[in-house]
Amino acid sequence: MTTAEKMELLAETLEVETDEISEDTALTDLDNWDSMTKLSLIVMFDDEFGKKITSEDIKKMVTVKDILDLME
């Protein structure tokens, strides 16, 4: 998956437009960085990458890049 494709998938999961986020975007700056969005992220990782991430993993994520790095 290319970086652009990852950004598109992530934007869909976070329910934002792709041009609203960049690698440096702080997750806490997103309006809807709430428990439902975090859960969506867990399910997306399982569906798209076969990866089981936990709420502990999400706690360590600070920027969009932290998520992108795990998307492989």
Place this chain on the structure above:
Amino acid sequence: MYNIVDLTGRQILITGASSGMGRETAILCSKLGAKVVLVARNEVRLQEAMSNLEGDGHAYYSFDLSKVDEIEDFIKMVVSERGAMDGFVHSAGVGSTRPLKLLKPAALREVMEINYFSFVEIIRCLMKKNAYNEGMSIVGISSISSKQGNQTKTAYCASKSAMDASVRCLAKELADKKVRVNAVNPALIKTEIYQQFLNNSGESEDAKNIMQRQYLGIGEPIDVANMIVYLLSDAAKFITGSCVDIDGGRLSS
């Protein structure tokens, strides 16, 4: 000593028998004299569960219940090798925590197939001639989620509500054949699904509220197994079409 839940000589088919409540039920049934037939996907864990059974005459089969269309041949084979059943416990089940936007038909179907379709299909196949003995008792492991909704739990709650509804219908339909059908509805019990819940939402406000309401704490698999063996036994001969809550007080608060 008089034992009201004596299961001596009864043959009980148990799905999801390699872990959690299914495994605990299998062990308890064996202690009460039953011959148990364990079904689950993972052969290694099935063997481990088998090694904990008391008595002899038990058997295990590795089978993936999501292959609903293959259940008919599978049950035929089990019955031809083991003989008729006196009880069936459906403990196989998967948890599902999905926001609506990620609840595509494939995800919904997977949960329904394992938690619900396989339950009805196994009963359908067991109701054939020589596959069951008069007095058979069927117990589905449902959940209080069948009665309480929660965000992201659409598939799981629906699968359990479907089981409850089927229990009421099948109990009436099979009464003439002297077969009883019931469900047990546990709240949070220490199983893998509970661990999933902790991983996904363990620290949410919602999780804290749930734990406050379930004021006897987290249940143990044996708490559910105890009720299941009662429903399997003749002591429960007047109970059919019931969905019994085992919830540490949760629905009362």
